[in-house]
Amino acid sequence: MTSLPDRRLNAYRPDLAETALKGVVEAERYTDGTPATVALPVADLRPRPDLAAGIDTQILLGEPVRVLDRADGWAWVKSGLDDYVGYLPETALEAAAPAATHIVTAARSFVYPGPDLRFPMRRALSMGSRLAVTGEAETRGTRYLLLANGEAVIAGHCTSLSAALSGDYVAIAARFLETPYLWGGRSGFGIDCSGLVQLAMMMAGMDAPRDSDMQAKGPGTPVERADLMRGDLVFWKGHVAIVEDVDTILHANGHTMTVAREGLTAAIERIRWLYAEPTGYRRP
Template sequence: MNALPDRRLNAYRPDLAEEALRGSVEAPHYVSGTPAHVAVPVASLRPRPDAAAGIDTQVLFGEAVQVLDRANGWAWVKSGFDGYVGYIEETALSSGGAAPTHIVAVPRTFAYSGADLRTPAAFALSIGSRLTVIGESETRGTRYLTLAGGQSVVAGHCIAIDATASDDYVAIAIRFLEAPYLWGGRSGFGLDCSALVQLSMMMAGRTAPRDSDMQAAGFGTPISREELRRGDLVFWKGHVAIMEDEKTILHANGHTMTVAREGLDAAIERIGWLYERPTGYRRP
């Protein structure tokens, strides 16, 4: 019997499956879904429609999803960014509207109620949030972008949707230092080890799988420990770290509960008693 597809990236359940799985997965109904986008700063995606369920990952403001089903205040969705499947509260989603024009390029920023830093902040935004800009203005020398919802964001905190924050994804990862660790988190407000890799890559114009096991299985090329250099990845069972240089790693971790800088040798010794030695090394 063939193994069923990974449920994290393939939408199927006993009563329903995405159209792309017709012929691969048995289901009484298949749907293509309808487009929507996230309308809150960060939407948590869960394995089942239950606010008490753990977070598998998160979808950011303005990111697209395909809605496959709606019931009891929950939407069963597939992320348009990395294909992750899960449940999001319906109130976090919106349909229609113009396509995003800009992306937040700093770890965190605010959407203000007006084009002035002295006006109240309407909500916070994470790096990677996608914005639809309809105008711009200047107040006391600071440029602001006007969003479709009427709020304003500091222009210097954003880049065009097709631009990159840096060609060096490690330099982007460094900007997350001391951001809090959050299991399943994928934002500047809190993130886990694999999200640090994925978000940093995204802002450098590159794509990476969401979870560390996905990254370890086929992201980039396998290398030896002796070959490690800046930008390479070190994997443990359930964990990934980024090489800042030949001896130092950056990683979101449950030991400091932050994104931290640590010596590779020290990390291997510290982690080893619980998660054993590294399982592999890869060059993205």
């Protein structure tokens, strides 16, 4: 019996499937979907259109999606960044958003009604949020980037998308230390183990799939524990950690309920009772 494609990365239901799955799955009809952009700071993506359903992942402000269906206030979408499929409220989407020009590089930042940090902030943004910037301003020595609606963000908290993202992804991950652990989280307000890996790598210009089982299969090459170096990944069943140095890992974890720094040997001993030994080590 042929197994069905991974539902996390392939959009299909009995009544509807994405066009790329013609001949792979049966559906009443197929669609290419329509483009849209996430308009909220963080949008929770769920496996079904139900607020009681746990979240699979999150999509950040300005990130692109393809909308495959809309019904009862929900949109069935596929992420334009990592192909993750799920449901989010229609109110989280904007159909005709201007093209993003900048990306937030601070772990968390604020949007102000104008270029003045004394103004009451309107909302908070996570690292990875994408913005369409229309101008710049300076007030009392602080530089701001201006958005089309007149709102402003701190210029030093952003970088241009036209400049290739780069850097040490481990150092980027360390900026999330003490961020609360959130199952399915992928933002500076709450993040899980694989979300931390994916977001930090994305900000360093690297591609990474969303979930730890996907990350364990690549991209990259397997390595032995004795050969671990900074930037390698350690996998357990359902968990992933980043090697900061040969003795230390960074990971979002349910033990501290934060992004934390921990000794590798101590972590292996602590986790053994729940997830047994690490299932593998990988160099991205």
